[in-house]
Amino acid sequence: MAIRKDANTLTAAEHTEFVTAIQALKTEGIYDQFVLRHANAIMSAIHRCPAFLPWHRRFIFDLELELQRVSGNSNLGIPYWNWPSGGANASMWNDDLLGGNGDASGVVRNGPFRTGQWTIVNSSGLPAGPLMRAFGQNGLPTLPTQTEIDQVMAVTPYDMPSWNINSNPSFRNQVEGWIGPNLHNRGHVWVGVSMLPMTSPNDPVFFMHHCMVDKIWHEWQIRFPNQGYLPANGGPFGQNLTDPMNNTPSGPIGSRPIDVLNSIALGIEYDDTVIQPQPPIPLIVVGANPTQADIGTAGETDVFRFEIPSFGPYTIYTTGPSDTFMTLFGPNDPNIEVASDDDAGENFNSQITRNLSAGTYYLRIRLYSSSATGNYAVAVRSDDAGPGPTPIPIPELVVDGASISAAISAANESDVYRFNIITSDTYTIQTNGPTDTFMSLHGPNSQIPEIASNDDAGVSFNALIRRQLAPGEYFVRVRHYSPIGTGPYTIRITRG
Template identity: 80%
Template structure:
């Protein structure tokens, strides 16, 4: 597992490996794609808004995955720029990592990203000259202090209406830098040069900078585990908990805030005691076979999460010979209790049946007696005329005909991959579909999404997929749109 470290603490070998991986991505053209992804996003969708933190968490995580791929080292992590100890004389600006400040014209002439070795691109992807820096010359001569970081770390809630640069009190807005001591924004301005425009990822320090931003959010989440992401609903589209947030002029695509809230689930680890990761919460797949579990120690409690795609009746239950006690929390809040049950199921098993709205729910399971241990299984099933059953997609099978019949409806499909390979998932028809691919072995994380990659307004995902259980969710591009479609999966 990759551990993200303070850039100033990296060994010579770690610095060389990181630099070589960045340069390799640049040579492949992949690095410039990240520059364009940031540059071409809608400013108000990824800055000055609640999605600022989750969008950039996913952005730097995606680059980290590419660095691991090109280096062949799955433990390679992006180092973070520790602002209080990262001023111009810090070792991270030495020639073996980032290189230093720009010259009198602002041109960087030292280090691996110096003029002649590194060319930035503009928002169209065209070469735009050398990397530029002007430390402390853009009106903010000093970087954030530890005291200022500590001050922001005390702010709650995560965000408030009107969900923009005037939101107050707002942890997100203070960390981003529109109110309070100005943390994130100050880093960009202090470096200056290529770090000022929306093409700021041209400077590799961008990713170290946002790694520090993410570390602060990560630490804040550990400090305030009961503070949830806001808004859950009711905010601008692309900012709500389950909205796709990769917003570009062509539409909203990609992962949602809820997909990146748990750092541990992404495998993100920061050095230092305060940043030890939270354990990942196991996922229960609605409609699948019950998940096997056990209470191994007296007094132990297990926590699970599952996603409800749309309003309807559902049953949460345990099976086995243990006397279980179940508590349901949600939606989208592991501390908001909905219901609890002791012996509502068969024998001594727990069971809760009720109507649930769309969202993420949590089940906490313990044994009725705090002195006992035992095995059990836990599952969730839909009841009655549920509009969103899980349908199996057969690889190279016939197309499945379906329809989005109501506003905000989505259809969920299960895809069992037994052999690694390149697979294509696509829709056909006249409906403007949007598809997301989730997995492996979970219907929560989004690993790919697409709007109009197929013919006309149809969606299409083509990618290399390893063996495992995956899920495909289909919705209309418009939240109020409806219409028929067909879906099929093929393997090359």
Template identity: 60%
Template sequence: MAIRKDANTLSTAERAEFVAAVHELKRTGIYDQFVLRHANANMRAIHRSPAFLPWHRRYIWDFEQELQRVSGNPNLGLPYWNWPEGGANASMWDDDLLGGNGDVGTQIVNRGPFRASQWTIVSSSGAPAGPLTRNFGSQGWAQTLPTLDEIEQVLALTPYDVSPWNEFVNTGFRNQLEGFDGPNLHNRGHGWVAGSMLPMTSPNDPIFFMHHCMVDKLWHEWQLRFPNQGYLPVSGAAFGQNLTDPMAATNATPIGPRPLDVLDSSALNIQYDQLLAGTLPPPSTQPDIIALTIGSPVDASISIPGEEDLYSFEVPAFGSYTIETTGPSDTFMTLFGPDNPNQQIAANDDGGQGLNSRISQTLAAGTYLVHIRLYSPNSTGNYTIGVESNAVDTTIPDINVDGPAINAAISVGRESDLYHFRIDNQGTYTVETEGSTDTFLTLLGPDDQTAEIAMDDDSGMFLNSRIRAQLTPGEYFARVRHYSDFGTGPYSVSVHSG
């Protein structure tokens, strides 16, 4: 497993390996493709919004994978810029790693492996745009780097984000880590380096990737400190920001493109060399997990403000299940699994009766974890929680390849319809919907109902979905839902070759 280390602690050999891999990516044009991916993404889709952290986690993970590929070392980890120890005199700025500041006046970097004679940046169109520039501490709003006290101040914040999910919110972890409120962490790093690190083409400077590795490290530590605080929003925000929306400029392979797909650092084999002293809580603070039995509700209560109750239950077979609370309290529910306590599936506030929570979901066999808290962190109250198996036909309809389309409908909000088809011969196949309903389509397989191949919203006619992909022989699944959480309507779905 690759371990991401403080850039200041890299050995001479590790520095040389990192620099050589970055230069090889530059030589082959892959590095510049990363610059363009960031520069040409919709700015508000990847900044000033909840997806800021998952988008950049996936982005630097992809970059790390490329470093490993060209170096031939699967254990090469992306170094991080430890801001409190990373000022102008830090060893990471030595000539064997990043070089240093730009020259006075021109700001051009003329030292180290990314000096003007060795490194050319590109514009957002991909055209050569001259040498790399830096101007440490020149911006009035970013004359110093974040301190450990400022980092700890932000790491203490919950929840992850709040409505209206933008740069103007004055509570929540994401916006303060990004830097539009509070002590200004991420934004200040860009501003302190200045020069090429200021525009959307900032990945031109390799420090960008170390900088965002530090940002990701802090999100990772926040997740460890608050394991019961999931990603928000689950739904209701602009497309690309919700938990299960595909993010902008993000491929569906080799891992999924949604915030949901990158929430668990361990699943991505991300490991950091060290964590801050306050990150790992003592074991005694971990709450007990109460086992639920399907069909047998349990009475419970939040007796201390801010308390969160944890429950587990076993799903014996693929099917439709409802987890809900009843009673006088305003509950908030989050569901994780299967067999992964860190993989958030869904969350709900008032989907049940009154102010109660309800999640109705098609679930695969496995173990699931439910977190229950009260909507107000200052409240206490009683509630009852139960899990029920819904009396529905869970047989997955078959689609015949090159056969007639199946007529169906999204009849209730948040309904998700699953279909099966078999591919006997390798080739190009198209899965698509038709009709007047704004559908969202996910293709899964082969031989795995959870392995996402591709997702699509409006590539078909009008508001219909269409996925065209190269498929090998095997069993595949197509999942159809409405683009809107609350939308309903008829549609047809088909699979054809070519």
């Protein structure tokens, strides 16, 4: 469990531990890799957009794991820069932690990251001179106050169209600083110089700064447990709940917003955050009368669970006057998306009909409009009429066999295939056709662990994955690159 503390409350020993770990990563070249990961990401894919908060949560989480590795302390957490008490005279700027402001030319000349001891890099990874700071010299002389933080903490929903700097009301946009009192952006500008460009992680205070940003999001999530991440679907690619985030490598956790929503599950703890016990997820009983519910606050998302006893066809549906949007996850994992739907039910209600394996499934329901409220009912029924034809199994790809012809026929649809590997070797799974496909590979012997994913490595806009695979059963998910796209394709697996 990483314990993240106010940087101004650390002991001298904790100062030394943190600085020593940062310097060790710099010596290994790992620290500069983090600088380049941020610098070479697409600006509009990680800033000024919904993924701003989850992208940076994953980013600082990864650095934290590296700090724990080199320090040998599995509880070492990145300290957070508590802006209201973190001005130029705060202890975090002392010589044994971050060092202080730059001189008249901006060069930092004291502390462990001073000139001669710490060299920053440019976006190509080449040396770019000393670390530089100019506290309060860029038109923003003060840091955010607690009153301003509290003001932002009261904002809902998480985000809304147009999913950019014009989104309003938007908690994300207020935290980032494009509207409202300006929290995140102000911190970068206040430090200045090295903290201004996309290479801003060159300054170790970057990670303390974003730790504070993440702390605010973490506490907002606790305050508003039904205010889910938005957009769940239908936003720009890379911004939706289950989209892979830009320039985020594979690691111990996933690279999608949904993979980092729960700080507690990631093993992160803040020193002064009171964790409220979470109510149990409501259970829907298959075949029972519909469960009554409502979206009482704009942007709210309701979560339900249900148990599937055996493989077969099932329908999950809503009824009522509200225009609902439904996303299904599972089995036994609330982060693996199975399907989603907007209007397949009566009127503007959602409906998903799928063959489901035995296990626990999770259902997220919101209203199509992020500014709407309203009531609805939700139910799950079995469509198995008893004795009769066996439900259609997952289509099987045969190694070096014929291609399977298929199509993405509805927005947000995804197709699933399975194949068996008998002999360890390199195998290629690829699509062909006029459709811009996105493919992910899962296994072995489970649909949950993701091994690889790809967009355009194949011909034209087709997906292609070539991997060394051990014996076992594997699963492939295929969807359109665009959440609203449709079109035909073929899929095939070959050895080699």
